[in-house]
Amino acid sequence: MTAMRPEDHRRRAYHRGPAAHGGPAPHRGPANRRGLDDPAGCWAEDRGSVTAWLMVVPVLLLLLGGVSLDLWSAASVRARLAAVADDAAVAGATALDDGALRSGEVRLDPSVARQRALRAVDAHHDRTRVDTVVVDATEASIGVTVTGNADLHLLGMVGSDHIELQVTGHAAPDVRRRP
Numbered sequence: 001m002t003a004m005r006p007e008d009h010r011r012r013a014y015h016r017g018p019a020a021h022g023g024p025a026p027h028r029g030p031a032n033r034r035g036l037d038d039p040a041g042c043w044a045e046d047r048g049s050v051t052a053w054l055m056v057v058p059v060l061l062l063l064l065g066g067v068s069l070d071l072w073s074a075a076s077v078r079a080r081l082a083a084v085a086d087d088a089a090v091a092g093a094t095a096l097d098d099g100a101l102r103s104g105e106v107r108l109d110p111s112v113a114r115q116r117a118l119r120a121v122d123a124h125h126d127r128t129r130v131d132t133v134v135v136d137a138t139e140a141s142i143g144v145t146v147t148g149n150a151d152l153h154l155l156g157m158v159g160s161d162h163i164e165l166q167v168t169g170h171a172a173p174d175v176r177r178r179p
Contacts, residue, residue, distance in 0.1 A: 066154030077150035078165045080126045085146040085169030087124060092117035092135065093141040093147040093171035106175045119142050141172040 095112035097105075114135045121133050121144070129148040136143040146169075149162040157164070 063154070070152045070155045074150040074152070074165065077148060078167060079127050079167055080129060081148045081167040084121055084124050084127055084130055085144045086166045086171075087101045087169075088117040088120040088133070088135075088144040088146070089142050089169035089171035090120070091120035092137060092144065093173050096173055096175070097139070104172050107139040108137060108142060110139060110142075110174055113137040113142050117142060119128065121146070141170060143168055143170045162179055 014064075024176070075111060092113040093108065095109050095116050097107050097109040100107045114137045117135045118133065121130065129150070130146055131149060132147045134145040134147075136145070143164060147164065147166045149164055151162050152160065
């Protein structure tokens with residue numbers, strides 16, 4: 001038999017484990033395999049933890065889903081209010097002062113602009129959530145502030161059952177001369 005080089009001996013000993021060098025063999029009895037002899041075994045301290053997680057996590061997911069639906073609903077109502085405010089501001093910005101326009105000046109007639117903005121809010125197809133409308137018209141621009149409420153369902157159980165939203169739309173007349 002040929003002599004082994006030290007490199008080969010180390011390689012073989014590594015693959016065989018510590019018993020190849022005369023060291024103690026690892027104990028593979030019941031004490032090393034907790035849980036096979038004892039029914040509670042190594043999971044004794046974790047008994048019921050999965051049940052607790054399976055009861056808590058779905059409830060938390062439902063709460064998170066409910067809160068996100070409430071906030072999404074509020075964002076949707078805010079977008080509708082913004083559309084009403086912007087449309088009313090644009091309608092008010094069309095009320096140009098005819099006398100000033102003939103002399104070359106571009107300015108609004110504030111009283112007519114206010115009336116057109118309020119009529120535009122009344123005629124808007126999505127004004128169901130509108131509570132109050134404030135129109136601020138000057139000769140240079142018009143601002144329409146619309147206030148409304150969004151209903152909260154899940155968050156209503158904790159606090160208020162609605163949230164007040166306020167949106168402002170601005171517009172100014174723009175007359176461009178054609179060449």
